[in-house]
Amino acid sequence: MGCAIIGCGKSLPALAVANDDLTQLVDTSDEWITTRTGIKSRRIAVGETNVDLAEAAARQAMGLVEGGYCEAPIEPESIDLVVYSTCTPDVLVPSCAALVRRRLGLVNAVAFDVNAACSGFIYAMSVAESMMASSALGVAGAGRRNKVRRALVIGSERLTRITNWEDRTTCVLFGDGGGAAVVEWDESRAGVLATYMKNDDDDTNALTCPSAFDSPQPFDVNGVSKEAAVAGDPGNARIDEELGVTEAVAAGRPRQSLFMHGQTIFKFAASAMGNAIDEVCKRADVDIDDVKLIVPHQANERIIKYAAKRCGLSLDRFQVSIGDRGNASSACVPMALSDAYESGRIQKGDKVILVAFGGGLTSGAVLYEV
16 A cells, blocks of 8 residues: 555646757857757746746646646645645745645645755655655554645746856756646555655755845844945855855856756766666665656756666656756656656556656655556
């Protein structure tokens, strides 16, 4: 018995920006981008908010609108939990999860956000599954916990809000989108067989984005000081120094923008994805040959190909959706999962792996049986 996925959906912004369009912003070409990333175009949210994308994906996952995959329409009041992964929230308070709860009328749901960068949906799924299991299996003290039978798990991002459009090494990669899945505790189904999460230290600051917290405060170590509001918070200066932001800003990079050292991340991702696949199979005591489909984070098609080679698998065992949407961080996996269901690649009884890596450095995988 376990935590079964009973619905999933996705939402993409209306604006599609092709590789050729980016040649007006930076020195690049369609051939340069395509051969290095597999990306032909990406979606960019101009009028849509992060929560707009999440709401639309959730409505599909719940069977409230057409599109996506849903075993049967899901009543909003039956959702007990919302776990929302994002590193680009519309606002800090309230959480994006709280806004989705309000919009969808999820009157019985506890709702909160998580941030594990591009691995966020994997982490959110693991949190939801753990809460459901502890509630259902009578773990010590289970009667003192919230009862969770159904959960809405979301990954939604607007990475283009923090993209440096003058940096051709990163701006060609990112896009926006939202994905969602509904999971249910069902004693008659296998559901999630194993999860895996891992963190490594990003010692070289290969993937960072500073916050925009910059409200001036009239205090310093001696108390109240109007001059302190002008000088700025020394704490911000220290974290900027720790993350290498000070030097980058001095070199002309916008302060609140995503910075990535591509080669370092590629090397990490190439090993992390394969390791996560191996580990989750080991935990579930499942042979990789018995896995029907692997749904990976869509950062770069070359990384997916490398992971397939590393695992001794053909590329057709992987869901590749990056071509028309780019890297949308934690939205990638649920959107690609929705693609797989919609195209009929996932059927009853199949074993499926969701796998991702991201800033932090984070990595993880979920193996489940349909």
